[in-house]
Amino acid sequence: MLEIKNLHATVHGKEILKGFTLSLEAGKVHAIMGPNGAGKSTLGYVLSGREGYEVTSGEILFNGQDIAGLAPEERAALGIFLAFQYPVEIPGVNNTYFLRTALNAQRKARGEDELDSMAFLKLVRQKLSILDLKDELLHRAVNSGFSGGEKKRNEIFQLALLEPKLAILDETDSGLDIDALKAVAEGVNAMRSPDRAFLVITHYQRLLDYITPDIVHVMVQGRIIASGGPELALQLEREGYASIAAAAH
């Protein structure tokens, strides 16, 4: 589903990704772990097309299509979703209205019929049951005045509603207490399916206790230096990044 080949990318002129290569198949969950400054969040932004994040060489193929030149909204319509580390507040814009606008924009771009409010509401109810999300959040402005946990749950709710093919979770565990972490992980697990891939970016192994990855990659200085099964995450937790980095050289 996702093929990243020897990717180099700069942020405001500074090279952050330095030969990043990854192959992610449908139905799989890959975790990317790495120390601060490894370029993990940059990877998420580059994949979803944020302005200012320039691909200088290499390729990003999504289902065989080179997406490096596409706008963020075009990538979203193809089925790429980024759950933000810091979800953004949009005051005055009703959460439900925002989601309907987003979903219909994607459907329109794919040549599908837009959902009317009734059909949309039905979908919302169905997805609400997946997450332990209060109804009330739907009627508030997008992320406005949400607690850290509410914001992250709202991201997962959006994920459930937009049903992307590739979901990138950028440090979704940061700032969550254990109950919120479990709830978020349950939501993600409920969304796992044979035709959906997850790229879970995280700092700590903790999240991976609840979302079991197929493969764990260790990212240091803009590229992957080691890959392995879930046990690699545990090794990292025990020994730290430095020893893995030393072993890789």
Place this chain on the structure above:
Amino acid sequence: MTMAIERPELDRQLERRYDAGFVTDIESDTLPPGLDEDVVRFISRKKDEPEWLTEWRLKAYRHWLTMTPPEWAKLNIAPIDFQAVSYYAAPKAKYATLADVPQELLDTYEKLGVPLHERSRLAGVAVDAVFDSVSVGTTYRKELAEKGIIFCSFSEAVKEHPELVQKYLGSVVPAGDNYFAALNSAVFSDGSFVFIPKGVRSPMELSTYFRINARDTGQFERTLIICEDDAYVSYLEGCTAPMRDENQLHAAVVELVCLERAEIKYSTVQNWYPGDENGVGGIYNFVTKRGECRGFRSKISWTQVETGSAITWKYPSCVLLGDESTGEFHSVALTHHRQQADTGTKMIHIGRGTKSKIIAKGISAGRGQNTYRGLVKVEAGAEGARNYTQCDSLLIGKRCGAHTFPYIEVKNPSAVLEHEATTSKISDDQLFYCRSRGIGQEDAVSLIVDGFCKQVFKELPMEFAVEAKKLLEVSLEGAVG
């Protein structure tokens, strides 16, 4: 990280549609440019006005001669040559009823989305249409008259209800109130008149649609609304003008009289031609709007969405005389390209337990300059007065400006005043967040701006809220590259 949106494509896309910019080809009676006592007398005679009104106009004119244009506003305006303006323009023919209004005029309003003829009237909204200097027709008059409601053009009110006009005209905004009000008092040509008798709630929205058509003319309309005890009315006002290279002058006066427990809701969607992206042309909009809450628990609520005009100078105000009376002001003002707005309100608390609320939202894009100017004044007798003020500014781009001048004068120690102000930019983060969910850039800007204006839009009647939202979208087209 919050950053202003500034991209090279910005300049490329500064193309803006102004849908109402067409000209109607109709024969009109237009006075040559210039202003003197003869012009004032001519206008008064043209309208068969009684002697007292002619004198009232002349007095205003003589007072105006002693005055100078106000210079305290944060507006950069070239001196206006008041002798270069024509003070009267009217379609040549006179129309006794709507059936006599020529097709070209009906088409004009149809194109503007305000159908006047019987078969396609706006459902539930009575409309008075003012074309250049005169009213061309009022819908639903009969239905309203059955309830005792008077809704007609100002000229007709002078003829048919002179006692009411004489009693209330200038009682809220005196003829010599300020430079532009004095000018209006001398040369006003038409406008709307509304009278809601005691205990009557208007069964429909009343609306006036102002249209400037003729070249080099000024528009000086006068609106007077009276709500007797326990009466209620919701009144809407819309404005458009053709695209022209010259600046055109619009100086209106609106007076609201609100008696015991009565309520007046006054909503404006102002879309005068704003000029082009280089600031050529556009309407100079100098408006005096004031309402008096004269009775116990009377309530006046102003809502305005100001997207048009090259220059906007406007401060809809409330004088809270009656005990426990309430004044509200909800405003969205948008300036794009070279537009300048200096707008706000005055809340004058005189009665005991009076309350006021101010919600002002300014949006600046391009090189637009947007100023909020407001006064909250609590007189010595206004025991327990309360005010809440919220001023928010949204900046789009790096070359625009937002300014806030809140003035507070309090002479009663029991008063409680709150003031909140924010200035924000549409951030890259917000835009990227929307786009990563599949919402395109322009739609994302509209969504964010709409959210910013939510508190004000919810005060507008439904159809107007939809129009206001669309208007903002069109006005902001190309604001972000």
